[in-house]
Amino acid sequence: MDSENIYTEIVMEHGLNSPYKKSIENENICSIGHNPNCGDKITLHALVEDGVIKDMSFSGSGCAISQGSTSVMIQTLIGKDVATARSIISSFLKLIKREDVSDEEREMLHDALAFENVSSMPSRAKCATLSWHTLEEMLDKLEQ
Template sequence: MSAELDSLYQDVILDHAKRRLGAGLREPFEAEVHHVNPTCGDEVTLRVHLDGGTVADISYDALGCSISTASASVMTEVLVGRPVAEAETVLEEFLAMMRGKGAYEPDEDVLEDAVAFQGTARLSARVKCALLSWMAYQDAVTRAADPEETR
């Protein structure tokens, strides 16, 4: 990755850490989850609202580092409005990138701004920070799809 591209990605992460799109818990929602990164103490409480098979809203309260909070913001921007199946494809691409330790070449068309975390994948101590909200989203969608699960 070029230094110029790396700088652009850092700007995206810093911008989202400040703006925090989707921040603040909202109603309606079908599932709410709370995830913690025990390594560093980052936390996220996340709500997902599905409407007719579409991710209608993701809202969250997050405490943590800029990578963790920016990742929640980017995830919200990228996933809201997509069909759940399409959002799953984005999630899988993000997971592959983060688990690729910097060697995985992500599909920028699928990830959009989430590709900014490609450099984070090289920092093993920060991967869990970037994944926290995405894992919470996956958990919430699973719970929302199963009427036996509780909030």
């Protein structure tokens, strides 16, 4: 299997059958993201305590790319402190914008690198970045 297929598999697996599409206990913040171009509508639910993302899940509907990207984002960021989460979010947004991403950033992105190919499909880029932008706004709200 070449690397492109492995990545497609990560996207599809998370997109169609995400372990994070559920409700969580004790959520203390949520935020809704909407991508009218595709009809994706995702709600993020999180428990952020002592500056750490203790738990996160999502609900809503949308295409496999938006759901898969949300699921991989949650997998990548659970347990991270807010500052680290923010830096991973900005690395992901750079990746999709085809800007330079360092080896260190790629390591932190881990499975989220699966979405690198999406950067060549501008119409799908909004699907892939929807939940990342939504989480960024949610963390902004938290710090106000």
